[in-house]
Amino acid sequence: MPYPVEPMLAIPGELPQDRELYGLEVKWDGIRAVLHIDGGLRVTGRHGADFTRRYPEISTFGVPNAILDGEVVSLDPKTGIPSFGRLQHRMHQVDPDPAMLRRYPVAYMPFDLLFLDGAPLFDLPYRDRRALLDELDIGAPPYFPGESDLLRATHEQGLEGIVAKRLDSPYRPGVRSPWWVKVKNLTTREVVLGGWKPGKGRREGGIGSLIMGAFTEEGLTYVGHVGTGLTEAALDHLYALLRPLEIPRSPFRNEVPWRNRWVRPELVGEVAYTMVTEERRLRNPVWRGLRPDKIPAEVTL
Structure with missing residues (x-):
């Protein structure tokens, strides 16, 4: 299992014209994190920073051997919407005390699967990686067809925006690729x-x-x-x-x-x-x- 894995990054932009070639995901307002699950759990961020002790609530989801890509978020208890302000209370707490864990709990939103049961999945198309992720049944947020009106829906719900990902795109660790486009609500x-x-x-x-x-x-x-x-x-x-x-x-x-x-x-x-x-x-x-x-x-x- 490779360790650590640098997250693949999106470029800022507008919704692509050939939207039928893309899947759309909600852009979660949190901290990017990669989960390495192999007889235990390690959580890393950009440039291999170790976040494991910062977020003890994150579990292995019952998966024995995998690498997941996703976002650490702290949900507003009133709206259920990710709050970056709440997450800031946790971002630099290496060993948060029980009171901090209760007041500002975090959750993990997995949206990509990079390694499973000893096999790397980096070269698989995005649509295939997502299909495997969904089969794990670990509560991964869904992605939507490129023609859907997800951007307007996220704006109405007060969410940050969306990420459009080409259905045929491989995963390239550490690369900011035009295959992924983040579109923010302003x-x-x-x-x-x-x-x-x-x-x-x-x-x-x-x-x-x-x-x-x-x-x-x-x-x-x-x-x-x-x-x-x-x-x-x-x-x-x-x-x-x-x-x-x-x-x-x-x-x-x-x-x-x-x-x-x-x-x-x-x-x-x-x-x-x-x-x-x-x-x-x-x-x-x-x-x-x-x-x-x-x-x-x-x-x-």
């Missing part, structure tokens, strides 16, 4: 700009990312920072607008990480994002542009 909202994080590298001397907030009854509340989606022209334009608004202290009521440059919260922008965490942070934000038609007081949580 929501948009306005944010108030309260500062910026100085840039590094090619952004040295300018804006690296924007510090975002929204108003609550307590005042301006930090909701995250965004650096994705900012073109060079947009960065130059924002720098020219924000420099005259600089102030010596943070305008946010709550603590903001890192050493930042602060501004009067007078500009409103729009971002797309995948979800809001329990800490009320926008996850995976992408800058869409300024909203001069909005005033900061309108931007509330």
Whole structure:
């Protein structure tokens, strides 16, 4: 049995045009993990990191000899939807105590089978590996025909998105392959700009990312920072607008990480994002542009 196995990765993109050639899976919002089952259990992540002691709830599913690929998730007890915010409480706990296990339990969502009963399955097509996985009857989430409207269904349920996988694709450990495409659901909202994080590298001397907030009854509340989606022209334009608004202290009521440059919260922008965490942070934000038609007081949580 090979050990460790690097997970195969998907590229970000849109739904393929030739959708009949693909199977669609729900994209689970968690931590990628490979299970090595051979007289015991070892759990590894990217680059062979050993997660076995972090997630003692994960079992062998009663399978004596196999390698499974899947996702470790922590489900919200009210909605049943994976919560990355809940999982963050467990991600760095090497030996979680019983109270942590009870408060933030995890589950494993297997979606691929790479090795079974002494035989490697890497070269089998995805559809065949999934058929073998389903025969194990270990509760693997289903995949759907490429023509199904799974993306809209996940959006309506508040899930992160989907992964489209070619039915004839082999498994290539550690490779980010166009055979797998992840398509995320995005929501948009306005944010108030309260500062910026100085840039590094090619952004040295300018804006690296924007510090975002929204108003609550307590005042301006930090909701995250965004650096994705900012073109060079947009960065130059924002720098020219924000420099005259600089102030010596943070305008946010709550603590903001890192050493930042602060501004009067007078500009409103729009971002797309995948979800809001329990800490009320926008996850995976992408800058869409300024909203001069909005005033900061309108931007509330």
